[in-house]
Amino acid sequence: MSLSPGQVFDIIEIVCVAIFIIEYFARLWCVVEDADKKYQDELWGRLHFMISWCSIVDLCAIVPSIVTQVLDKPTNLSFFRLIRLTRLLKTEKIFHGLDSLGRVLYSNRDMLTVGMTGY
Numbered sequence: 001m002s003l004s005p006g007q008v009f010d011i012i013e014i015v016c017v018a019i020f021i022i023e024y025f026a027r028l029w030c031v032v033e034d035a036d037k038k039y040q041d042e043l044w045g046r047l048h049f050m051i052s053w054c055s056i057v058d059l060c061a062i063v064p065s066i067v068t069q070v071l072d073k074p075t076n077l078s079f080f081r082l083i084r085l086t087r088l089l090k091t092e093k094i095f096h097g098l099d100s101l102g103r104v105l106y107s108n109r110d111m112l113t114v115g116m117t118g119y
Contacts, residue, residue, distance in 0.1 A: 013065055014065075014069065017062055017066065017069075020061070020062055021062060024055075024058055024059070024062070027049075028046055028049060028050065028055075031046060031049045
């Protein structure tokens with residue numbers, strides 16, 4: 001049985017969306033354990049998390065795939081795909097943190113080398 005490239009893409013998309021949905025609901029379930037107590041209440045904390053900007057962006061990232069699968073036909077959901085690009089704003093913070101970590105490691109490279117090798 002040979003799959004066409006379109007079928008392979010559909011399978012990969014379904015698997016990725018399923019993983020993303022599981023991750024989203026895992027974060028929704030665990031958000032009440034947040035250390036800063038922002039989402040402490042079990043009901044209202046989760047609802048507050050669901051209407052946060054990052055959570056809405058995450059939902060917009062998966063809505064096009066879900067709608068396309070439910071309707072079983074290609075649908076023009078360019079608006080949602082455009083909103084998906086805003087996830088890059090979240091990764092900018094991560095890259096800034098990694099850049100800071102890189103600078104710290106570089107500035108302490110001599111001590112780290114001695115500590116790891118003993119020379």
